[in-house]
Amino acid sequence: MNLMSRYEVVGDWGTSRLRLFRVEQGRVTARHDGPGIGAAAGQAEAAFAAAIGPWLEEAAPTQIRLCGMAGARDGWVEAPYADCPADAATWRAAATRFAWRGVPVAIMAGLACTGANGAPDVMRGEETQIFGAMARDPALGQGRSLIVLPGTHNKWAVVQDGRVSSFRTMPTGELFALLRDRSTLGAQADRPDPAREAQGFAEGLARAQEGRPLSSLFAARTMRLRAGRPAEWAAGYLSGLLIGTEIAEVADMLEQADDIWLIGDGRLSTLYAEALGRRGLVAQALDGDACSLAGLGLSGHPHHPHGDPS
Amino acid sequence: MNLMSRYEVVGDWGTSRLRLFRVEQGRVTARHDGPGIGAAAGQAEAAFAAAIGPWLEEAAPTQIRLCGMAGARDGWVEAPYADCPADAATWRAAATRFAWRGVPVAIMAGLACTGANGAPDVMRGEETQIFGAMARDPALGQGRSLIVLPGTHNKWAVVQDGRVSSFRTMPTGELFALLRDRSTLGAQADRPDPAREAQGFAEGLARAQEGRPLSSLFAARTMRLRAGRPAEWAAGYLSGLLIGTEIAEVADMLEQADDIWLIGDGRLSTLYAEALGRRGLVAQALDGDACSLAGLGLSGHPHHPHGDPS
Numbered sequence: 175m176n177l178m179s180r181y182e183v184v185g186d187w188g189t190s191r192l193r194l195f196r197v198e199q200g201r202v203t204a205r206h207d208g209p210g211i212g213a214a215a216g217q218a219e220a221a222f223a224a225a226i227g228p229w230l231e232e233a234a235p236t237q238i239r240l241c242g243m244a245g246a247r248d249g250w251v252e253a254p255y256a257d258c259p260a261d262a263a264t265w266r267a268a269a270t271r272f273a274w275r276g277v278p279v280a281i282m283a284g285l286a287c288t289g290a291n292g293a294p295d296v297m298r299g300e301e302t303q304i305f306g307a308m309a310r311d312p313a314l315g316q317g318r319s320l321i322v323l324p325g326t327h328n329k330w331a332v333v334q335d336g337r338v339s340s341f342r343t344m345p346t347g348e349l350f351a352l353l354r355d356r357s358t359l360g361a362q363a364d365r366p367d368p369a370r371e372a373q374g375f376a377e378g379l380a381r382a383q384e385g386r387p388l389s390s391l392f393a394a395r396t397m398r399l400r401a402g403r404p405a406e407w408a409a410g411y412l413s414g415l416l417i418g419t420e421i422a423e424v425a426d427m428l429e430q431a432d433d434i435w436l437i438g439d440g441r442l443s444t445l446y447a448e449a450l451g452r453r454g455l456v457a458q459a460l461d462g463d464a465c466s467l468a469g470l471g472l473s474g475h476p477h478h479p480h481g482d483p484s
Numbered sequence: 485m486n487l488m489s490r491y492e493v494v495g496d497w498g499t500s501r502l503r504l505f506r507v508e509q510g511r512v513t514a515r516h517d518g519p520g521i522g523a524a525a526g527q528a529e530a531a532f533a534a535a536i537g538p539w540l541e542e543a544a545p546t547q548i549r550l551c552g553m554a555g556a557r558d559g560w561v562e563a564p565y566a567d568c569p570a571d572a573a574t575w576r577a578a579a580t581r582f583a584w585r586g587v588p589v590a591i592m593a594g595l596a597c598t599g600a601n602g603a604p605d606v607m608r609g610e611e612t613q614i615f616g617a618m619a620r621d622p623a624l625g626q627g628r629s630l631i632v633l634p635g636t637h638n639k640w641a642v643v644q645d646g647r648v649s650s651f652r653t654m655p656t657g658e659l660f661a662l663l664r665d666r667s668t669l670g671a672q673a674d675r676p677d678p679a680r681e682a683q684g685f686a687e688g689l690a691r692a693q694e695g696r697p698l699s700s701l702f703a704a705r706t707m708r709l710r711a712g713r714p715a716e717w718a719a720g721y722l723s724g725l726l727i728g729t730e731i732a733e734v735a736d737m738l739e740q741a742d743d744i745w746l747i748g749d750g751r752l753s754t755l756y757a758e759a760l761g762r763r764g765l766v767a768q769a770l771d772g773d774a775c776s777l778a779g780l781g782l783s784g785h786p787h788h789p790h791g792d793p794s
Contacts, residue, residue, distance in 0.1 A: 189668075286710065291694055293703040294710035327668075327702065343702040345669060352662045358499075358637075359655060384601055386733045387697060388726070392637065392653040393603040400596065400604035416698070423696045 179233040183226055184470040187211050187218075187244035188299050190326065193463065196229055197472060204229070211243040211250075218250035219274070234277055239470050241282040242299030245270065251279075255286035255296060259337040262305045282470075287340045295343050299466075300329045303437050304338055306469030307460050320424075320431035322457065324442040326351075330424050332431070342427070346420050347442075353416075354409050359394040361405035371410035374403070378414020379449055387419040417449045428455060438462040489543040493536055494780040497521050497528075497554035498609050499636065503773065506539055510782060514539070521553040521560075528560035529584070544587055549780050551592040552609035555580065561589075565596035565606060569647040572615045592780075597650045605653050609776075610639045613747050614648055616779030617770050630734075630741035632767065634752040636661075640734050642741070652737070656730050657752075663726075664719050669704040671715035681720035684713070688724020689759055697729040727759045738765060748772040 181203070185194035189210045196204040206225055214221035223230065245253030253270040268283035284298035300323045308315045315336040323329040326348045331341035354360035377397075381390045394411050397403040403411075421428070428434070434450065434457040436443040443459045450457050491513070495504035499520045506514040516535055524531035539545065555563030563580040578593035594608035610633045618625045625646040633639040636658045641651035664670035687707075691700045704721050707713040713721075731738070738744070744760065744767040746753040753769045760767050 289699075291691070291700075293691075293700070294706045295702065296706055296709060342699055343706075344698045345667070345701050346698060348667055348669075349663075349698075349701070352666060353659075356662060356666060357655070357658055359658075381601070381603075388654045388656060388659075388730050389599075389652055389733050390601075390603070391655050391659070392605065396604045396606055396653075399606060420698050423699050 181229065181233070181235055182237045182239070183229070183235045184239045184467065184472065186242045186299050186302065186466045186470075187222075187240055187249070188242040192225060193466070194225060195467060196226075196235075200472060202467065202472070211246065211248070216248065218244065222250065234275060236277070238274065238277055238279040239269075239282065240279070241302035241466070241470065245281040245284060245298055249281075251281055253281040253283050253298075255284045256301075258285055258287035258341070259334075259339040260285055260301075261337045262308065265301060265305060285338060285341070289340070289342060295341060297329050297331075297341060297343065300325075300331070300437075301338065302469035303462060303465035304331055304333065304469070306465040306467065307435065307437060308333065308336060309468045310460075310465065314435065317432040318430060319433050319435060320427050321435045321437060322446055323437050324446050325438055328420065330427055332427060342424065344420050344423070346416050350413055350416050353391070353394075353412050359391060359408065359412065361394075361398060361408045363404070363406040363409075367404070367406040370404055370406040371413075374407035374410025374412075375414035375445065375448075376410075377407075378411040378416075379418040379452055380414075381411075382415050382418025382422060385422065387415065390415055413445065414449070417445060418452075421446075421449050421453065428453070433458070435460055437465050491539065491543070491545055492547045492549070493539070493545045494549045494777065494782065496552045496609050496612065496776045496780075497532075497550055497559070498552040502531075502535060503776070504535060505777060506536075506545075507782060512777065512782070521556065521558070526558065528554065532560065544585060546587070548584065548587055548589040549579075549592065550589070551612035551776070551780065555591040555594060555608055559591075561591055563591040563593050563608075565594045566611075568595055568597035568651070569644075569649040570595055570611075571647045572618065575611060575615060595648060595651070597648075599650070599652060605651060607639050607641075607651060607653065610635075610641070610747075611648065612779035613772060613775035614641055614643065614779070616775040616777065617745065617747060618643065618646060619778045620770075620775065624745065627742040628740060629743050629745060630737050631745045631747060632756055633747050634756050635748060638730065640737055642737060652734065654730050654733070656726050660723055660726050663701070663704075663722050669701060669718065669722065671704075671708060671718045673714070673716040673719075677714070677716040680714050680716035681723075684717035684720025684722075685724035685755065685758075686720075687717075688721040688726075689728040689762060690724075691721075692725050692728025692732060695732065697725065700725055723755065724759070727755060728762075731756075731759050731763065738763070743768070745770055747775050 181196050181198045191210050192208040194206040195202045208225050244250045254268055256265045256268040269280040271280050285301040286296050319333045321331045328344045328346050329341050332339045394408045436457045436459045447457050491506050491508045501520050502518040504516040505512045518535050554560045566575045566578040579590040581590050595611040596606050629643045631641045638654045638656050639651050642649045704718045746767045746769045757767050
């Protein structure tokens with residue numbers, strides 16, 4: 175084994191996506207994207223070995239660090255949850271460590287909290303992005319910030335003086351996909367029409383302010399039937415109604431926050447930024463991959479071997 | 485053709501169910517249940533002929549009256565909507581009439597209204613049950629009543645002095661089915677457990693009072709993961725959360741109503757009656773088939789050739 179082939183593997187293995195990075199001397203030199211942990215159907219170890227197969231042919235990694243649903247009960251090896259409030263050191267110490275083919279593996283802990291209403295809440299993967307964001311930007315570790323992580327199960331996390339003090343999960347992304355693709359309220363458009371979707375989004379956001387989300391859902395259908403709205407409009411309307419409702423439900427968190435940060439997918443973050451903007455709030459957007467890598471221990475900005483850094 | 489074979493056919497052809505009744509001398513002497521208009525895939529006429537095939541072999545009916553999605557754009561023949569406020573005479577006059585194989589057919593009109601927020605709303609089939617309920621019970625035609633018709637697309641209709649003045653549709657039933665069967669929030673239980681479902685329903689109803697439906701959805705998952713709730717519990721919780729949210733959204737309608745009536749499926753009506761009961765409200769339940777038949781012009785109580793009348 176020559177020195178140049180020494181590498182570690184870090185990554186986020188979520189419900190719907192696997193993102194692995196090959197890291198050499200602190201820099202990302204390759205990445206592998208694949209299906210989520212659900213697709214592994216209980217064979218996570220074999221799926222992981224297959225995913226890094228080309229790298230393994232050259233040499234074994236020096237270490238492996240993973241976050242996300244890899245640590246869920248149905249994942250690779252179950253990792254614990256660290257209870258909120260949690261700081262980075264407590265969270266890192268809670269990782270599950272074991273050896274795989276002689277290589278040290280760390281699967282990062284998730285976070286758990288109890289809401290003000292007594293209901294439990296959990297996250298796996300987003301905590302790595304949150305701690306990564308704090309590592310990258312010390313401003314986030316001071317005062318009281320609200321971090322929004324849009325996705326299938328959106329997280330709204332309160333960070334205070336370097337600790338994640340609480341968070342709230344809303345399955346808005348999952349609900350939206352069900353309504354758009356599998357309900358009588360969504361409509362299949364012949365081709366995407368961003369302008370009509372944007373109009374629907376704006377109308378959905380406005381409707382959300384009435385505070386009657388269930389009553390407002392059916393308009394996705396009747397506005398097509400009776401008010402001439404095109405099919406493309408409905409997906410935008412449903413998205414605006416749900417995101418607007420979600421933001422109204424976190425009004426207490428918004429009022430108490432010194433600043434607001436968005437971590438994740440660019441397109442979704444843009445929609446949330448727009449919805450927050452309607453309430454006069456400015457959110458700063460952070461790149462999701464960069465935050466994951468920082469949370470997994472890589473300092474600085476990631477190197478993108480294929481494509482421009484964003 | 486002898487006198488005894490003279491019969492008419494009335495029925496409700498909805499999205500998911502076809503219910504046809506053979507009526508002789510004002511009494512139901514047979515019924516046919518089949519799939520909804522969606523299953524006919526644009527071949528409604530042929531599907532109808534097949535459904536009443538055994539009766540046709542004997543003789544042609546003297547007339548046919550249908551309500552529901554048979555009159556939708558993708559149904560048999562499109563019927564108009566009567567605009568609210570609408571009384572029974574206006575609504576009956578709006579039916580679409582034509583001849584099929586020489587037999588006079590009437591497809592009843594739907595109802596349309598515009599909500600206080602300017603959004604259009606529509607129903608097809610439920611209006612027949614509402615006008616039928618008024619025909620059966622004159623008390624319903626006086627003062628201001630609120631009629632709840634639980635189903636895939638629940639209707640909350642205000643009836644004043646014999647007219648349907650407005651209504652609101654909530655696709656609660658469709659949303660519940662999506663969440664229970666197709667989301668990560670529902671859970672498949674090995675076998676139904678009514679007691680655990682009832683406990684989940686009660687907890688969901690209580691949670692709905694917090695007024696944060698999106699935030700409360702994820703607990704269907706985390707209460708199983710972290711608080712020992714069994715899989716059976718989750719369906720009850722989702723149902724209670726959605727129905728409780730729905731009832732909170734019609735608080736204005738509840739306050740203004742002199743009385744509340746429930747029309748439809750017995751099991752669903754029981755859940756709505758329980759949820760309304762938590763708010764100190766008493767709802768009177770009416771049989772859905774009996775109301776449909778009365779709305780289609782049959783007086784008195786229907787005769788059930790198979791099974792006890794309910």
